[in-house]
Amino acid sequence: MTANGARGRGRPVAPVLSAGKITAAAMTLIEARGYGALTMAALARELKVSPSALYNHVTAKQDLLRWIQDHLNQRLDCSAFATEAWDVALERWARSYRDTYAQHAPLVPVIAVAPIRGAPHTVEMYEQVAAGLQRGGWPDALIAETIVAVESFVLGSAMDATSPVDVFEVGDLVARAPVFTTAVKARRGDDPARAAFELGLTALVEGLRARLKAVTPGE
Known part of the structure; x- marks a missing residue:
């Protein structure tokens, strides 16, 4: 600083930007205008910096x-893995996972291929889930596979939640799919994507319970 309190020339004491500040600005931009508006140029304008x-x-x-x-x-609910049975915790985690990414479907392809190194909150999430499964009796060799199996279902369900209401309309091809057309018309409720998710989650967890029993027959 100069004698009169004004900052002199040279590099600032701390960088103007940080990963946290950039991410917060990106979230503000997304929530206001959607993922289609998220460009590096738009983000620079949001942050009031040059590209x-x-x-x-x-x-x-x-x-x-x-x-x-x-x-x-950070928003995904992993808390039950420390206090509840593994299957109860898994269902709660899966629901929060699906609901979060149903609002951020453009990120789903990123999740599928992104390494988790350098992502501390993601690493902490996986640690909580893995530790809860281990406490629930899952052998180490099956913990990662179980997590991936659940994630694959959850992320597909998150994408399905964003599909248009007429996604299964066959138009003038009814004669080619009469049974399927009837089945689609028979779907009940005002949120068929949610109903399909809950059905799939129940089936998946029941299958995992049976699998755990099969690999730990003495318990």
């Missing part, structure tokens, strides 16, 4: 999406 300044901190949009994913994973 070059932004690229000093995040090298590509894909990296930014991973930051957003890690931020969202």
